[in-house]
Amino acid sequence: MYKTLFDHIEKFTPLKPFEIEILESGLGITKIKKKQHVLQEGQICNTMYFITKGCFRQYIINNKGTEQTLQFGIESWWITDYLSFHNQTPSHFYIQAVENSEIIAIEKPVLESLLIQIPKLERYFRIVSQKSFGAAQMRIKFLFTMSAEERYNHFKNQQPDFVQRVPQYMLASYLDFSAEFMSKIRAGKV
Amino acid sequence: MYKTLFDHIEKFTPLKPFEIEILESGLGITKIKKKQHVLQEGQICNTMYFITKGCFRQYIINNKGTEQTLQFGIESWWITDYLSFHNQTPSHFYIQAVENSEIIAIEKPVLESLLIQIPKLERYFRIVSQKSFGAAQMRIKFLFTMSAEERYNHFKNQQPDFVQRVPQYMLASYLDFSAEFMSKIRAGKV
DNA sequence: TGAATTTCTTGAAGTAGTTCAAGATTTATA
DNA sequence: TATAAATCTTGAACTACTTCAAGAAATTCA
Structure with a gap:
C-alpha cells in the first residue's frame, strides 16, 4: 500500500493532496518473492526501493564464498546502493528479499522527475539519508x-x-x- | 575561504549570485586549533561543520580507555553527528581537529533558515548525505x-x-x- | 506425507589479531 | 637548544574468534 510511503514522508514534511496524486500516478507496487534479487553484484543500480511489506537484505559474497549481510531493511525502509546509483558504477552488493515482500521501486529518471514536481521530496530524502548515515556511524x-x-x-x-x-x-x-x-x-x- | 563551500555546492547544483550573497552574509569561518574539540561525548550536537582547511576526526573512547577513530574529514567534507543533530539526543562521539583547521560552522536554526531561503540546498545536502551513506556501506x-x-x-x-x-x-x-x-x-x- | 532442502549445533584444532611492558625515536615547546 | 610530550617499535604471552567436519533438527514443497 502506498499509504506506508505517504505516512513515512509525512513524518518529515507534509504532503498536499495534489502531491499525493502525482506520487500515486507515477509509482507502482511490485511483489518480490523470498530469495529473489533486485540487485546483483556488478550491475549498475538505477533504482531505489521502498519496502512496504516484508524484509530485504544487502549482502556480499566474500572471497571464501560465504555471504555476509551488510544491511537489513524492513517496512518503511529505503534500500539501494547509493554509490552505484549516484556514480553509475557497478555495484559491490546483492539486494535480495528475505521474505515474500512488496516494494515501491523508483527508477532514477522517475525519481528525478518527482523531485522536480515535488521539491519538498528533496527535504524528505535529505533527512532520511542523514539519519541513515547517522545509523551507519x-x-x-x-x-x-x-x-x-x-x-x-x-x-x-x-x-x-x-x-x-x-x-x-x-x-x-x-x-x-x-x-x-x-x-x-x-x-x-x- | 567560502569558495571551498560554494565550489562544493556547485558540484551538485548551480548557485545564483543572490544565493551566494545570502550564504556569505549568514556564515562565518572559525579557526580551530589542533586537538581542539568541536563536539564531546554526551553533548547534543547542534552544529554541522564544513571543513575549509585542515583535518578533523570523529572518535570514541572505548571501555579500555583507548580512542578509536570512526571517521576522518578533510577539506570539503562535512562532519557532524547526524543522529544527535536530528534526534537532539546526546552524542556518542568526540569531534576533534587533527591539524590546525578552519571550518564553517552552521547552527541548526541557521541551517533551517538557509534551507528555506535557498531550497536547492536541500538537494545539495541530500546528494552529499546519500553519497556519504554509500561510502559508509x-x-x-x-x-x-x-x-x-x-x-x-x-x-x-x-x-x-x-x-x-x-x-x-x-x-x-x-x-x-x-x-x-x-x-x-x-x-x-x- | 515424505523427500529434499535449509538451517542449526557441537567439539577440536588453528590463527589473526590483542595486550603488555619497555625502550627508541620523533615532534613540540619553553 | 634542552626538555617534555607524543608517537612508534619490538617480542612474548595470550585470546576471541574462525574453520572444518559431521550430524541433528526444522522447514519447504511436490
Missing part, C-alpha cells in the same frame, strides 16, 4: 567496541522481534561473526 | 572482508597522501586494529 561504533556476544545481546534487546524474523546465519554475518559462533553464544557455550 | 564491506594488512594496503593505495597526514595510531584505530599491529604491518613483520 553507530553501527561502526558497535562493531568497533563490542565483543561478538555483546553485539548479539545489544541487537536482541534493540530488535527483539527481528531476531526471530531472519535465519540465524544471516544475523550472525550482519553482526560480523560466524554462524557457528552464534550457535555457541545462544547456547551459552562461550 | 563500502567502509563496512571493507571491514568485513579484508584482513588488517589488506585494509592498510587498500587505504594506502586509495589515499596515499593522507597516510602521511595523521598519526599512525589514529589510522590504525580507523582501520580497526591496534597501533602495535600497524607497526608490524609496516615493518613487514606479519
Whole structure:
C-alpha cells in the first residue's frame, strides 16, 4: 500500500493532496518473492526501493564464498546502493528479499522527475539519508567496541522481534561473526 | 575561504549570485586549533561543520580507555553527528581537529533558515548525505572482508597522501586494529 | 506425507589479531 | 637548544574468534 510511503514522508514534511496524486500516478507496487534479487553484484543500480511489506537484505559474497549481510531493511525502509546509483558504477552488493515482500521501486529518471514536481521530496530524502548515515556511524561504533556476544545481546534487546524474523546465519554475518559462533553464544557455550 | 563551500555546492547544483550573497552574509569561518574539540561525548550536537582547511576526526573512547577513530574529514567534507543533530539526543562521539583547521560552522536554526531561503540546498545536502551513506556501506564491506594488512594496503593505495597526514595510531584505530599491529604491518613483520 | 532442502549445533584444532611492558625515536615547546 | 610530550617499535604471552567436519533438527514443497 502506498499509504506506508505517504505516512513515512509525512513524518518529515507534509504532503498536499495534489502531491499525493502525482506520487500515486507515477509509482507502482511490485511483489518480490523470498530469495529473489533486485540487485546483483556488478550491475549498475538505477533504482531505489521502498519496502512496504516484508524484509530485504544487502549482502556480499566474500572471497571464501560465504555471504555476509551488510544491511537489513524492513517496512518503511529505503534500500539501494547509493554509490552505484549516484556514480553509475557497478555495484559491490546483492539486494535480495528475505521474505515474500512488496516494494515501491523508483527508477532514477522517475525519481528525478518527482523531485522536480515535488521539491519538498528533496527535504524528505535529505533527512532520511542523514539519519541513515547517522545509523551507519553507530553501527561502526558497535562493531568497533563490542565483543561478538555483546553485539548479539545489544541487537536482541534493540530488535527483539527481528531476531526471530531472519535465519540465524544471516544475523550472525550482519553482526560480523560466524554462524557457528552464534550457535555457541545462544547456547551459552562461550 | 567560502569558495571551498560554494565550489562544493556547485558540484551538485548551480548557485545564483543572490544565493551566494545570502550564504556569505549568514556564515562565518572559525579557526580551530589542533586537538581542539568541536563536539564531546554526551553533548547534543547542534552544529554541522564544513571543513575549509585542515583535518578533523570523529572518535570514541572505548571501555579500555583507548580512542578509536570512526571517521576522518578533510577539506570539503562535512562532519557532524547526524543522529544527535536530528534526534537532539546526546552524542556518542568526540569531534576533534587533527591539524590546525578552519571550518564553517552552521547552527541548526541557521541551517533551517538557509534551507528555506535557498531550497536547492536541500538537494545539495541530500546528494552529499546519500553519497556519504554509500561510502559508509563500502567502509563496512571493507571491514568485513579484508584482513588488517589488506585494509592498510587498500587505504594506502586509495589515499596515499593522507597516510602521511595523521598519526599512525589514529589510522590504525580507523582501520580497526591496534597501533602495535600497524607497526608490524609496516615493518613487514606479519 | 515424505523427500529434499535449509538451517542449526557441537567439539577440536588453528590463527589473526590483542595486550603488555619497555625502550627508541620523533615532534613540540619553553 | 634542552626538555617534555607524543608517537612508534619490538617480542612474548595470550585470546576471541574462525574453520572444518559431521550430524541433528526444522522447514519447504511436490
